[in-house]
Amino acid sequence: MTATLPSSADAAKFLADFHEVAKIGATPNGGVDRQAATAEDRLTREWFRGFAEARGWEVRVDGIGNQFALLEFVPGAPHILLGSHLDSQPLGGRFDGAYGVIAALHAADRIANRVAAGEPRPTVNLAVVNWFNEEGGRFAPSIMGSSVFAGLMDEKQMLAVQDLAGVTVKDALTAIGYLGRDARPEISGYAEIHIEQGRILEREATPIGAVDYSWYTQKLDIEVLGEQSHTGATAMADRHDALVGAAKVILKVHEVTEHFEPETLVSSVGQLTLEPNSPIVVARRVHLVADLRAADKAVVLTARDRLRAEMAEIAAATGLTINARDFDVRDNQHYPEAGLALAERVAQELGLGARRIRTMAGHDSVAINRIAPTVMMFIPSIDGVSHCEREFSRDDDMVAGVSMLTEVAWNMLHGALDHAHSEPALQAAGS
The missing domain is CATH 3.30.70.360 (Alpha-Beta Plaits)
Structure with a gap:
């Protein structure tokens, strides 16, 4: 089935949710301040939970505070995982991370509606994730939750990490009610969309970047x-x-x-x-x-x-x-060629220009790419600015990105990247 852009109603729903979440921890100059395991972070997590539970999706929280929403199509099958993070830097931007989580939730909702309407049923399940402490502004190192999930960092050691005030990750997560015990979902693929945090896409007037490697x-x-x-x-x-x-x-x-x-x-x-x-x-x-x-x-x-x-x-x-x-x-991480080709094909079907692009910044996908076939995509950032209140991406670019993520996920759910990794479907360490 050829990919199509969303209806104006679907686009409006996404934008309404995005701008609603941007009010949580909002700063006077248009940014957000919701560092990991703070009261503001808890509010975004509650919003995530509400979105999922309103649709009857299962919600889980694991032992490092990663938050999952699960959609079951095939009992016992692994999941294609979509997501990013809702935590921010101090006085950070409202797009970094949050865009990718909200886009993932809406992509999952559109896919669920398509399946309910009789389109081909996926061969695996679907999940959306809000990774814990991607930013590392309060607790170092960054990309913590996804690295624990991938087995790259030790959960017990990360729970003992302290912020500048001496509060541990474990105590901070406990204080906001998000130190979980739930099993981590088994995954067979991952996709993430993010703002570029650079000027290349904007300078070249290209709507989509397909990330081929990390610095x-x-x-x-x-x-x-x-x-x-x-x-x-x-x-x-x-x-x-x-x-x-x-x-x-x-x-x-x-x-x-x-x-x-x-x-x-x-x-x-x-x-x-x-x-x-x-x-x-x-x-x-x-x-x-x-x-x-x-x-x-x-x-x-x-x-x-x-x-x-x-x-x-x-x-x-x-x-x-x-x-x-x-x-x-x-280390440098190179994303699977099959995923790059998939993103380029979907962009063409949607009538969007795309180019291959490297990421200088770190992302949760860099960790997850080690254990499952991963597709990382960018949308343009105005002036390339990020990690500050002036960070900005246009509504039209965000809407196009949700369509990209939806179609990439749809293809992954139907086996598009089944042979992209040498490893079989992997379950996160420590689950």
């Missing part, structure tokens, strides 16, 4: 140790200021990209804490996280080694101790 990424967990002393009474020559050392490190992290071709490497320091954080005390300790990403693993490792050498020089020159360890390392 290599890693972080450096850095600790700068000095000596606490009085800001007014300690001579400058006698100071061992950890914050001054950290400032030098931050500049080096920024400048390391200049040793490579433009657009080859991106780097940043996005989180910094200092002790004792008093206006009249020289800092004794600074903790910061550096983020390095490139298409080529060798580029990241070269940049990391350069930074380590430069940090050793800073430590020697300032009398400080600087410790750095590799953290949250993610």
Whole structure:
């Protein structure tokens, strides 16, 4: 059956739900703030639950807080899983992640209606997921829920992770009522749609990106140790200021990209804490996280080694101790060729332009692609902006993306990617 665009009524229903969810944790400048396992996160989870239960779908929550809505077509069969995440960065955008979850729920609803209307019954089941703590803004590392599901991270270790206030993941999920015990669904495929978080699709006026691979990424967990002393009474020559050392490190992290071709490497320091954080005390300790990403693993490792050498020089020159360890390392992931071809075919059938595109950002699909055939798709982001309140994607692009996800899922439910992975249908570790 040839794919078709949705009715205006279906499009309006999706947009109404999307803009309704955007009110949860809304910020004055048009963004959202609903970090993982907060009261605002709980409200989005309740909305997800309400959408599913109103349609008679089973809702489950697993031991790391992942939330699933299940539709059964074939008892005992595995599931094609659709979704993304509803948590946000502090003062984040309302599109990142949430768009993919709401699109998945509406795609599942349209598929259920088609089956009820007599179209060919799927050969497997369908599920929608809201992954826990994709953003990593409150609890590090990011992409936590999907990584636990895929067996890439240990559930017990992740439950013990603390935020800056010392609250553990386990306690935070318990507090909002979403530390579950339900079995994880067995999956045979995964599809996710997301805003691009870059300018390529917008610049080329292309509605759909079919993601072919992810960039290599890693972080450096850095600790700068000095000596606490009085800001007014300690001579400058006698100071061992950890914050001054950290400032030098931050500049080096920024400048390391200049040793490579433009657009080859991106780097940043996005989180910094200092002790004792008093206006009249020289800092004794600074903790910061550096983020390095490139298409080529060798580029990241070269940049990391350069930074380590430069940090050793800073430590020697300032009398400080600087410790750095590799953290949250993610290899390149290549998505199945059959999934790319499927996305391109569906886009053509829908009359939408598509191009292959890499992802510099991490996504839940990067984890799930390790255990099941995965299709990752993008829609355009205005100005390429994300992780801020100005993040924006047009309604028409979002509506087109829901149609893409619906048709890709429909094809996957009827066996389109059955042989895309060498592995058979896999069940998540620890279920």
